[in-house]
Amino acid sequence: MNANTHEHLTYEHLKYARILQIGVIVSFTLLAVGFMIYVLELIPAHVPVSELPRYWSLPVDQYLARTGTPAGWAWLKSIGSADSLNLLGICLLCSVSGLCWLALLPFYIARRDLPYVLITIANIGVLVLAASGLLGAGH
Numbered sequence: 001m002n003a004n005t006h007e008h009l010t011y012e013h014l015k016y017a018r019i020l021q022i023g024v025i026v027s028f029t030l031l032a033v034g035f036m037i038y039v040l041e042l043i044p045a046h047v048p049v050s051e052l053p054r055y056w057s058l059p060v061d062q063y064l065a066r067t068g069t070p071a072g073w074a075w076l077k078s079i080g081s082a083d084s085l086n087l088l089g090i091c092l093l094c095s096v097s098g099l100c101w102l103a104l105l106p107f108y109i110a111r112r113d114l115p116y117v118l119i120t121i122a123n124i125g126v127l128v129l130a131a132s133g134l135l136g137a138g139h
Contacts, residue, residue, distance in 0.1 A: 011107070012104055012107065015100075015103060015104060015107070016100045016103075016104060019096070019099055019100045019103050020096055020097070020100050023092065023093070023095075023096030023099055023100070024093070024096060026092065027089050027090075027092045027093035027096060028089070028093070029089075030085075030088055030089030030092060031086065031089035031090065031093070032089075033085075033089075034082070034085035034086040034088060034089050035086060037082050037085055038082040038083055038085065038086060041082065042082065043080070043081065043082040043085070044081060044082065045081050045082040045083040046067065046068070046069055046078055046081045046083050046084065047067045047069060047083055055067060069083075072133050073133060075087050094131070095127075095131075097127065098123075098124055098127040098128070101120050101123050101124050101127075102124060104116075104120060105117070105120050105121070105124070108120055
C-alpha cells in the first residue's frame with residue numbers, strides 16, 4: 001500500500017478504525033467460540049442443539065413461549081447456558097461503534113470542538129436508547 005494513501009487520515013479516523021478492528025476481531029472470536037461451545041455441547045444449553053430443528057420454523061414469539069427462552073435483556077440471567085453465550089458476541093459486535101464514539105469523546109472535549117462533542121454524544125445516546133429496548137414493540 002502506498003504511504004500517500006494514508007496522508008489524509010486524521011487521528012480520529014485512525015483511532016476509530018483501530019478500535020473498530022479490535023472490537024470486530026474480539027466479537028467474531030467470541031461468536032465462534034460460543035458457537036463451538038454450543039454445538040459441541042461443552043456447557044448445557046437452554047435449548048439443546050438436538051431440539052433446535054423442531055423450533056426453526058416458529059415465529060419468534062412462539063419460539064420464546066415454547067422454549068421458555070428469556071426475551072430482551074433477560075438473556076443476561078441465563079448467561080451460563082451455551083446458547084446465551086452466543087448473544088455475548090452479538091452484543092459486543094453491536095456495541096463496537098458506540099465504543100469507538102466513546103473513545104473519541106475525550107479528544108473532542110479536549111479540543112473544545114463543540115459540534116463534534118454534541119454529535120458524538122447524540123450518536124452514543126441513540127445507540128444506548130436503541131439498546132435499551134424502550135423503543136420496542138409494546139412500549
